[in-house]
Amino acid sequence: MFEYFPGNYVWNLSVVATLNSGGLIDEVDRACRPLREVATTNEDVGTEDFLAVWTRLVDQLVAQADEMEAAGRHRSAGRTCARAVNYLVHAERMQSAGSPDRLQTYRRCLEIMERTFRLADPTTTRVEVPYEDTTLPAYFTRAPATAAGPAPAMIMFNGLDSTKEHMYVSGHGAELAARGISTLMVDTPGSGEALRLQGLTARIDTEAWAAACVDYLETREDVDASRIGLVGWSLGGYYAPRAAAFEKRLALVVAWGANHDWGAVQRRRLEREGERPVPHYWEHVLWVWGHDDLGTFADFADDVHLDGVVERITVPFLVVHGENDRQIPLAYAHRSYDQAVNSPDRELRIFTREEGGAEHIGLDHFPHVSTYIADWVAARFALEGPGAAGEPAGAGARAH
Numbered sequence: 001m002f003e004y005f006p007g008n009y010v011w012n013l014s015v016v017a018t019l020n021s022g023g024l025i026d027e028v029d030r031a032c033r034p035l036r037e038v039a040t041t042n043e044d045v046g047t048e049d050f051l052a053v054w055t056r057l058v059d060q061l062v063a064q065a066d067e068m069e070a071a072g073r074h075r076s077a078g079r080t081c082a083r084a085v086n087y088l089v090h091a092e093r094m095q096s097a098g099s100p101d102r103l104q105t106y107r108r109c110l111e112i113m114e115r116t117f118r119l120a121d122p123t124t125t126r127v128e129v130p131y132e133d134t135t136l137p138a139y140f141t142r143a144p145a146t147a148a149g150p151a152p153a154m155i156m157f158n159g160l161d162s163t164k165e166h167m168y169v170s171g172h173g174a175e176l177a178a179r180g181i182s183t184l185m186v187d188t189p190g191s192g193e194a195l196r197l198q199g200l201t202a203r204i205d206t207e208a209w210a211a212a213c214v215d216y217l218e219t220r221e222d223v224d225a226s227r228i229g230l231v232g233w234s235l236g237g238y239y240a241p242r243a244a245a246f247e248k249r250l251a252l253v254v255a256w257g258a259n260h261d262w263g264a265v266q267r268r269r270l271e272r273e274g275e276r277p278v279p280h281y282w283e284h285v286l287w288v289w290g291h292d293d294l295g296t297f298a299d300f301a302d303d304v305h306l307d308g309v310v311e312r313i314t315v316p317f318l319v320v321h322g323e324n325d326r327q328i329p330l331a332y333a334h335r336s337y338d339q340a341v342n343s344p345d346r347e348l349r350i351f352t353r354e355e356g357g358a359e360h361i362g363l364d365h366f367p368h369v370s371t372y373i374a375d376w377v378a379a380r381f382a383l384e385g386p387g388a389a390g391e392p393a394g395a396g397a398r399a400h
Contacts, residue, residue, distance in 0.1 A: 001324075001364040004032055005039035009275045009326065011050070011094075013363060018090045020366035021169040022083055031057045031087070044279045047094045051101060054091035058084045062112065069119065078120020085112045086169040093161050096280035097287040106196050109165050113139075123177065124168065129186060131212040134200070137193040138186040138213075139164050141173040142222060145180035152227035152251075152381040153182040153220075155213045157206070157243075159234025159257075159361075160288060161278045163192030172231075172370045179378040182223060186213060188239065190288040201290030204303055210243035210250065227251050227381050231373065233361045234277070237328070238262050238304060241336065245312035252316040252380050254373055257325065257361040258333035260310075263301040265328060270298065275326040277360070310336055316345035316380045320369060323350050324358040345380070 002019070005011045019028055031053050038046035061084040068077035088109050095102045117124050123142045128135035145151040154176055156167050164185040167173065173183035187194040188209045190202025210230060218225045229252040232240030237259035244253035259265075268274050269281070278284050282294055291297040310317075317340050321333035330350070337348040349372060351357030356365030 001359045004028075005036065008039045008043060010043035010277065010279055011035075011039050013277065013360070014050075014090045014094055016359075017166075017363050017366070018086055020363060021086050021090075021166070022171065023086055024083065027057055027061075027083070027087070043276070044096075047096065047279050048099070048101070050094050051091045051099075051105065054087050055105070058088045058108075058112075061087075065115075065119075074119045078116050078118070081112050081116040081119065082121075082169060085109055085116060085165055088112070089163055089165045089169070093163070093166075094279055097283050103196060106163075106193070109163075110193065113165055113168070124173070127184075127216075129184075129212055129216040131209065134198060136186055136188060136200075136209065136212060137164065137198075138184055139168055139173075141168075141177055141183045141185070143177040143180050143182045146182065146222040150222055150224040151180055151182050152229070153184060153217050153223045154377060155210065155217070155228065155230045156183060156185045157188050157209070157230065157232035157236040157239045158186070158191035159232070159236050159277075160191075161284060162234065163187060165192070170366060170370065172374065175370055175374040176377065179374055181374075181378060181381065184213060184217060190290075195288065202288050204242075205246075206239040206243045207246035209239075210247040214247060214249045225249075229253065229377055229381070231256055231377070233257055234327075235259055235262060237336075237361075238306060241306055241310050241313060241317070241340075244315060244317070245306075245309045248314070250315060252318075252377065253313060254318045254320070254377065255336060256320055256369070256373060257328055258319050258321045258336045259328055260332035260336045261305040261307070263304045266298060266301045274329075275360075277327060306336060307339070310340040311342055313340050313343050315343065317343040318347050318349065318373065318376050320349045320351065320362070320373060322358040322360060322362055322364075323352050325360045327360045347376070349376075 003012045004015045034053050061080050065077040065080040092105045127138050127140045129138050143151045164187045167185040176183050189200035194200040217223045230240045230250050231254035233256035237255040237257040240253050241255050244250045319333050319336050340346050357369040362369030
């Protein structure tokens with residue numbers, strides 16, 4: 001993985017994710033240069049400085065977008081806004097849960113994102129998914145294929161520290177749209193806007209979120225309700241398979257990073273084993289799950305696993321994982337695949353160091369992993385057809 005800050009895995013993860021989500025290396029370099037010294041301390045120190053320098057870059061880009069829009073250059077202005085969002089959300093995720101600037105920074109991300117859609121991407125809109133007595137904020141990217149009738153749709157779930165804005169700038173929705181598939185990018189409880197502005201915290205039974213999303217998609221005339229799938233990255237590699245095991249209206253599921261036993265990973269992290277995804281890690285984890293005591297939380301987290309769960313998956317199931325994932329053990333990918341004995345079409349795809357995509361959720365070569373997943377999903381929807389969701393689509397393959 002490209003290491004702008006040698007030895008600081010967490011900060012490097014943000015830089016690489018930014019670059020692989022449309023960031024420009026010159027802009028990234030100009031923002032990061034002042035941070036080189038502070039980055040040598042530890043991952044928690046200097047995150048406020050990280051936000052400050054990235055915010056200055058965002059200010060420059062927004063000013064450029066203002067000039068472009070005033071000159072009638074709407075697409076250029078919108079694409080500039082998209083880069084600004086990319087930089088700002090990756091800086092926001094580096095902050096502590098209690099950072100005084102975090103909420104206003106995230107609100108600004110939402111504003112710039114809406115401007116991006118208005119100027120450069122009218123196929124994507126903000127939607128609200130009814131959920132219990134509230135709603136889940138989401139973005140819906142409509143595939144061009146909907147002009148000819150209802151199209152398949154994929155639901156995207158976040159991980160521990162990402163947002164629907166991260167999902168959008170990753171370009172995965174655009175890849176799916178190019179293949180005739182719409183995408184619902186959801187801030188589930190414990191993530192993004194649902195956590196920050198609504199106080200919704202994560203829960204083990206993620207099928208509740210999936211059911212709400214399927215209910216919503218079934219109301220849309222541009223969605224083929226028989227071909228709705230689900231993909232989740234990072235902690236979403238637990239959320240998505242768990243949901244598909246119990247929400248039987250889903251036609252397929254993808255674990256983008258096999259988070260088979262997240263509770264065991266937390267036990268390892270308490271022992272300082274393995275890398276962590278964000279600074280101020282334990283403060284962030286307690287915030288996401290709505291707990292205030294690390295000792296009792298560790299006992300709770302023991303139940304966040306897929307043993308006895310993936311056996312219930314009865315639709316096509318893709319597990320993708322990087323061989324050098326320093327957060328989630330590669331063995332978990334094999335465990336999810338091996339236990340999913342009732343999936344009629346299961347596949348394990350391991351991305352190697354040689355080809356790229358070997359780090360956590362493939363962030364070192366994100367487009368390579370994203371397009372593989374999009375191709376797999378498109379093939380399954382095309383093979384199964386509108387009336388055969390869940391039917392076997394051919395023999396699965398284990399790849400290494």
